[in-house]
Amino acid sequence: MGLILLEALLALVLLVAIVWWTMFSGRKGGELPPPQAPAPPPSAPPVPVTKAPPPAPIND
Structure with missing residues (x-):
């Protein structure tokens, strides 16, 4: 019974270590x-919208 509890504790410690490593070992100065x-793009004249022609009928 004690061995199972020791193994569970070791797994928990390993999980906490992995989470700690992935969260806090990245950037040295903290978060960016x-x-x-972004600056707005230069204004341009509007582009006219054209309607596409209807699709051709399918003959079987």
Whole structure:
């Protein structure tokens, strides 16, 4: 019984170590600052929208 509890404790410690490693071992300065909003694109004249022709009928 004690061996099973020891094994479960070891598995829990290993799980916590893996989670800790993946969460906190990346960037040295912490998280990156939020990205700046991109500059709006230069204004261009609107593009006219054309309607596509209807599909050709299928003859069997």
